[in-house]
Amino acid sequence: MTSDEHRGLSRRRFLGRAAGLGASAWAFPALVPARAFGAADRVRVGFIGVRNQGTNNLKALLSRDDAEVAALCDVDRDVLAAASNLVSDRLGRVVPSFHDYRELLDRPDIDAVLITTPDHWHALPTVHACQAGKDVYCEKPLSLTVAEGRTMATAARTHDRVVQTGSQQRSAPEFRRAAEAVRNGRLGTIRSITVGLPGVNFDGPAVPDAEPPAALDYNFWLGPAPDRPYNPKQVHYLFRFFWPYSGGQMTNFGAHHLDIVQWALGRDDSGPVHVEPVSVEYHPEGWYEVPRTSEVVYTYDDGVRVRCRQGLGDPSGIRFEGTEGSIFVARGRLQADPEELLSEPSGPDAVRLEESRDHHQNWIDCIRERRRPICDVEVGHRSATLCHLGNIAARLGRSIRWDPDRETIPGDSEAGAMLSRPYRKPWALDI
Structure with a gap:
């Protein structure tokens, strides 16, 4: 299917599924499965985007017994x-392949999708998948804009979908132990985080x-991004x-490390109130x-301050400093x-953070058990x-309040206008 032909593909089916979305945007209903999973059933996964990290995700699920690359x-x-x-080569059979992700979403034999596209293509497939009754694993950063992220979360809640963000550091023991130590007050009063x-x-x-290579449908690759x-x-x-497509290392590695900061501070449903660009170089x-x-x-x-330093020679990671020590x-x-400081928390009031040793496994388990994943949407x-x-x-060159x-x-x-971006027609994030 060409990029011109995809314009005529039934977008209305997604708009129809979206009717009424938003009324329960802040509700948290019990998750409803698309189908009941028996002990021997495998979750049938469609992959949207299969280059680079998409290949890594594909290999990871090919090695599983509880998931099927469909x-x-x-x-x-x-x-x-x-x-x-x-x-x-791995399965000894050919699986269906698609140029247009919406055709993949139309298949009733797909339970879930794993999205590994450029950032500007995260929101539309995620929302459309939720509307189609599919669970989702979407690579980090979850969104290209704040408005997209809120729309994705709303779609997941409204359609009762399990949506995992690919911030896999939440499933690594070193990050959980560090966050748990901070949450339990082991460092005393937090002085700074770098x-x-x-x-x-x-x-x-x-x-x-x-000229774009013949193998790439560049117009479709651009999708909702500006024409260039x-x-x-x-x-x-x-x-x-x-x-137009992403946000540099701030959204690449920052999405990983700032996610752990939020976890450690107990701010998964919140955020900072002030953002100051100290230095920016192009x-x-x-x-x-x-x-x-x-x-x-x-x-x-x-009053907790987090200094996020990109390309300035700091080791990639997070340093927590408090009155009682540092991690x-x-x-x-x-x-x-x-x-x-890293000893296991104990006592009835100790904070125990959710433990996951495998990010894909956590997603699959949550699909089968209909519960929220460790890095929920x-x-x-x-x-x-x-x-x-x-x-x-950074782009404005001045501080903003949040x-x-x-x-x-x-x-x-x-600054408020930069929380969202217009979509190139005919694409629209309709909910």
């Missing part, structure tokens, strides 16, 4: 063919615009360094659009001074919101 979708036919070959993000790993230099010429260094992995030759380096400070209503945590690394939305607010402040209850930027219409 369908594949990608707008690049070479990428789709490679994924199809991977699956057929988040280190890596620098931009753009494959420079920039190159001129060109194809550039080979603005697609696939490098999309994340251009504003590439001198404009190879990409997002900041080359930046430091953004988030302040919470209790540094990164992937595969957990250090405390003194070491006893609301959690993913709130964590992504920090990233978006940091980028808004009302986490109303999810607004009070008294600042220019």
